[in-house]
Amino acid sequence: MASFTKMANGWRAQINIKGHRESLVRPTKAQAVAWATERESAIRNHVDTGILKGKTFEDACRRYELEVSKHKRGYRWEALRLNALVEFVMDGKRLGDIELVDMSSDLIGRWRDLRMKGTEETKGVSGSTINRILNLWSHVLSTAATEWKWISHSPTKDVRRPKESPHRDRRPTQDEIDRIKLYCGFNDEPSVNQYCLDEIGDEDDQFNTVLAMARAEGIDPDQVRAELETPVEPEPAPEPVQKPAKRGRKPKTEKPADAALPEKTETEKEAEAVLQKIAPWPYPTSKGAA
Structure with missing residues (x-):
């Protein structure tokens, strides 16, 4: 017998049959009851084999x-x-x-x-x-x-897997590209689908995919044409990641090279004059003393 519990995001259905327990949350109670009924029937009939008959x-x-x-x-x-x-x-x-x-x-x-x-x-x-x-x-x-x-x-x-095919060693010729265009119903007017086919043939040599989808797989060529005509939206560029600022360190402040020195006071100027009389600077060399 299944039990149902009201949850914040829906209804939880719980089943316990022959020691087999399962639970699932559905948006509505009706969906939870339908799931529980289906699972109970499947477990009662095939609990030992794990096979659900009737599914194709x-x-x-x-x-x-x-x-x-x-x-x-x-x-x-x-x-x-x-x-x-x-x-x-x-x-x-x-x-x-x-x-x-x-x-x-x-x-x-x-x-x-x-x-x-x-x-x-x-x-x-x-x-x-x-x-x-x-x-x-x-x-x-x-x-x-x-x-x-x-x-x-x-x-x-x-199932045994076959060997992979050897890699292609050439590019398609213009005659092969024209035959593919003719087979898929492309006209001579410039369009997006022709540009896409030219790019596929010239760059990656994947035009055989078109043949495999349209001829070997028995798929309608109109579906292939729709695939080629569908524009591919480029992915948005990722936003740059900003590094967090380091804490505990103050930014260094550089002093300008041409910063003016403060003017000397009158007391400093008098002291400098007295020092020049006692010990002149720069000192005279031995040549100059002679």
């Missing part, structure tokens, strides 16, 4: 996109990759329709081999591309296992 790979990807990817700089890239994974068809079935409890390392390994080899609709990709997708896939399943408690462990840990 698409459910995990959509929740990961909303709760994790949305707060990253590479949100749009991850959203495109997750959507491509969900829509990928293997053995006549979408990957998104497969339940998480049925997702195994064998299934992911067959997907790896199929993507590297390529199909009639899609072209094969390199080992570096496979590793980037597997890293994202692994993080989704690891989050589902450790945080959401949907599965007991992530099967991606048992």
